[in-house]
Amino acid sequence: MEDAKLILVVDDESRMRRFIRMNLDLEGYRVIEAENGMEAVSRVRDDLPDLVLLDVMMPEMDGFEALRLIRETSNVPVIMLTVKGDEDDRVRGLELGADDYVTKPFSPRELASRIKAVLRRSEMPASAEEAIIKVDDRLQIDFNRRRVIVDGEEIKLRPTEYRLLYHLVNNAGWTLPHETLLAKVWGHEYRDETHYLRLYITYLRQKIEEDPAHPKYILTERGLGYRFVDFKKAG
Numbered sequence: 001m002e003d004a005k006l007i008l009v010v011d012d013e014s015r016m017r018r019f020i021r022m023n024l025d026l027e028g029y030r031v032i033e034a035e036n037g038m039e040a041v042s043r044v045r046d047d048l049p050d051l052v053l054l055d056v057m058m059p060e061m062d063g064f065e066a067l068r069l070i071r072e073t074s075n076v077p078v079i080m081l082t083v084k085g086d087e088d089d090r091v092r093g094l095e096l097g098a099d100d101y102v103t104k105p106f107s108p109r110e111l112a113s114r115i116k117a118v119l120r121r122s123e124m125p126a127s128a129e130e131a132i133i134k135v136d137d138r139l140q141i142d143f144n145r146r147r148v149i150v151d152g153e154e155i156k157l158r159p160t161e162y163r164l165l166y167h168l169v170n171n172a173g174w175t176l177p178h179e180t181l182l183a184k185v186w187g188h189e190y191r192d193e194t195h196y197l198r199l200y201i202t203y204l205r206q207k208i209e210e211d212p213a214h215p216k217y218i219l220t221e222r223g224l225g226y227r228f229v230d231f232k233k234a235g
Contacts (some may be wrong), residue, residue, distance in 0.1 A: 005119060006030045010040040010066070011081065012058045012200050020053060023108040027115075037061030041069045044076055051119060054098075055110075056082035056089065064096055071097040077122045079114055094199050099160060108186040117187040122159045133169060135231045139208060139217065141169060148208065155207050159183065163198050165208075168218060173230030175221045201226060207223075 007029045007103060009020045014035070021031045032047055034040040037058055044052060052070070056063035057186045063080055064159075070078065079100045080093040090101045099118045102111060140149040143166065148155050157165065163185045168176065179191045201220075205212040219227045 004028055004030045005050040006047065007115070007174070008032050008034060008040065008043055008047065008052045008054060009038070010034045010058075010063070011055040012036060013055075016161060018056070023050045023111065024115075026108075027112050029115075037063065037066030040066050044070050044074050049076060051115060051122075052076055053080045053115075054078050054080055056080055056093070064092060067093065067096045067098060077159075079118055091195060091199070094196065097158070113189065117189060121163055121186060127223065133231075135169075135217065135229070138210065141165070143169075148171075150208055157204075157207065160200060161204055161207070164197075165204055168226065168228040172228040173234065175225050175227040177225040197226075 009017050009024070009031060010033075011017050011020070012035055016156055018033070021033065026141075032043060032049065034043050038061055040052065040054065043049070054063045054067060054070075056067075059124065060102050063082070067080070070076065072144055077099045078097065079102055080090075080098045081102055081104060082089060083104045093101055099122075100114050102114055107172055133143065135141065138151055141147070142149070144151050148157055148165070164181065167181060167184050178194050178197055182190045182193060182197055185200075186193065190196060201218060202212070203216050207215055209215045217229050219229060221227055
């Protein structure tokens with residue numbers, strides 16, 4: 001089982017950790033545990049898990065603070081676990097770099113589905129046929145080498161940001177509906193999670209646009225979806 005994905009389960013309740021471990025074992029994953037935020041940060045650094053299940057409500061250091069520290073050094077996919085279903089909490093976690101959110105109590109089937117979806121989109125999409133795409137003098141994208149160059153500087157994209165940019169650029173000039181982008185980037189089970197898409201469009205614009213408030217690459221088609229500028233036609 002050396003090739004099985006390694007999942008770090010972080011929760012201050014040993015009963016919850018045992019429950020999750022038992023179900024992940026049945027799914028064929030390798031599992032390691034941490035009972036607090038500081039231990040989670042150390043285990044991410046030392047054990048290099050493929051995915052982290054991170055409880056929000058923990059004493060001393062909550063999941064949000066642990067996530068903030070993890071994101072300083074790692075892009076490991078993180079799913080937040082919480083008893084709260086409040087949208088503000090979900091948005092806060094996503095803004096800090098979480099990849100998904102599962103509200104307690106959850107079924108083993110729901111958790112397994114979310115883990116598979118997050119792991120699936122952490123894998124980069126296949127390369128485009130054209131090696132280097134020159135959008136304009138400011139923005140170039142090399143899909144084969146997974147590089148994005150803005151003003152001569154390479155910028156770092158998280159896997160989900162990269163997948164979103166990949167689908168937008170490869171459909172340049174076409175409006176992609178919200179549901180289509182969510183299905184392609186996150187998976188079919190996320191077609192109604194429009195707040196995910198809004199956040200990641202914002203992240204991408206902050207990284208590639210000269211003026212994110214007035215984007216010229218990623219355009220909003222109100223009520224419909226998003227469109228990447230038709231740079232081939234413009235050229």
